[in-house]
Amino acid sequence: MSEPSLADLLDTVRVVSIPLRVRFRGVAEREVALLEGPAGWGEFGPFLEYGPAEAARWLSSAVEAAWLGRPPTVRTRVPVNATVPAVTPDAVPGVLARFPGCTTAKVKVAERGQSPDDDVCRVAAVRAAMGPHARIRVDANGGWDVDTAAEVLGRLAPHGLEYAEQPCAEVEELRDLRISLARRGIDVPVAADESIRKAEDPMRVRDLDAADLIVIKAAPLGGVRRALDIVAECGLPAVVSSALDTSVGMASGVALAAALPQLDHACGLGTVALLDGDVTADSLLPVDGQLAVRCVSADAALLDRWSAPPDRVRWWRDRLSAAWELA
Template sequence: MIDFDGAPIFAIPAHEGYRGFGGCEGMLLEGPQGWGEFCPPRTGSDLVAARWLTSAIEGGTVGWPDPMRGRVTVAVAVPAVGADAAAAIAVASGCHAADVMSTGGPDDADRLAAVRSALGPDAAIRCLVDGSWDVDTAAAAIPRLDTAAGGLQFVQQPCATARELAALRRRIDVRVAVDVSDLSSDGLTMSEVADIVVLDAAPLGGVRRALRFAEKCDLPVVVSGAGQTSMGLASGLALAGVLPELSFACGLGTAAALAGDIVPAGRTLITADGYLPVAPSAPAPDPDRIAQFTLDDVESVAWWRERLRTARELL
């Protein structure tokens, strides 16, 4: 039912200077109901890749559950750029929430302050760290960043492990959001590790599996996604559309960080008004854009073919 053998392989870089955001590299899978995107990180395990494949197959075969809402609010993705550039990116998005990348550098506070000034006192400002801090570093940095931002809604993934996150939460007042798609619990409960759970449909195995996780979770959730084109981000929007409660703007504004896309210009998921639509299926690729971003490096093509074969064996 899925054209695995003929799946196009693509690579799209991030905009130059967008620190904290990588490009998107992966495969496009066509099924009887539409298209799906298979782009697990190269550093992820085979099991993680299999979950990404399950998500890509879901969109192209059984489709997604019927949504409860036709559009969702999104947060603009602000890369680790200078303060003036960060403010410009935030304003251009039309969003009233921002996911601001922090790298631990001296410009983090200036960037957060600039985004707050640009979006105003009522905007929701969140800080994304990508698990790069130890507990002491995070405990020292987060209060300063909270002050610079005029109040953070939450800080996402400040530390890498569950035990570090649990220890950090006892030392700070800012809420901690944790991506559960690739986190070992270390025997801890989710309420010990996180105040908010981050749900990314693709690495959790698709919209339905992510929805089941949300139903079992006793914490508020935020829908997020990264490293995907508009085709891949559509699954995150489908998840956001079907959740009974959606208390936070979705971290699905990352397509703007890429230097291109593989869908037609009119279907690109880049907001100008702070919202993105929930569609019944992912947008189909544009043949000209596929040709533009086709990956032709022999070794990389072979790597992706093998990656797909290994992931299929685990399904």
């Protein structure tokens, strides 16, 4: 099927702004642009601070979904984890209640303005709420240096961590952290996220032996097919995650997880539960800790309900045009 023109994209684009139940990544509302093509719907939702070059990959993913469709899958359901933002310990049970049946939780740590004590208390609250057999992983979004990461992970390790996601910002730091953890006898695997999806050369994670596993996301990597290629080339176990998408965008993440030859970890694809609204009445929400693999179509009435103000629509149309030049 032929690729769309920029005019095709601008003719179909709809921009929505959906409030979050809890602030996440420092934002209270999630803005995304949705595209409709012959294969269905795609989502263009790079975070607002991302420049055109990075946004171009997100646009490629949206175009893949709407004009090309998704590749064949090998499973019909995908296990997902609960996602716990940087909330106070007393708020943890309420957050976990939005993820029924999930036996794995990802906990945000290293939040700006918070301390390691806050992280330890939050993880302890998750462990207390989920019990001894649940899996808990933490995500620092590159917020620690090597020494801080080793110290805090040493404090968190007694709570039983599945892994630490992007504890440090640079690939070299991840490598050094793995060495430091081994020397200290701290058994916490390291996962690379931003070092894969934001890198010019994601294979440096493999080449420097900087991670035990990788976290992949369809949109930031340019689509499902490109993400599958990266996993195959990297050769490390992969966890599929999302980027705070609506159900339209989440469907691409689910399709990616469903197409992986091997899937040993619950996926971070349950974050539609963090939105206080959606673009479809049939949201992609976990049932018994799993998501069904299916397509999602946007609902016209909900697109109208969550439609962004005119100035934001213009901003997104300009952003789409800039990304198109580089896609």
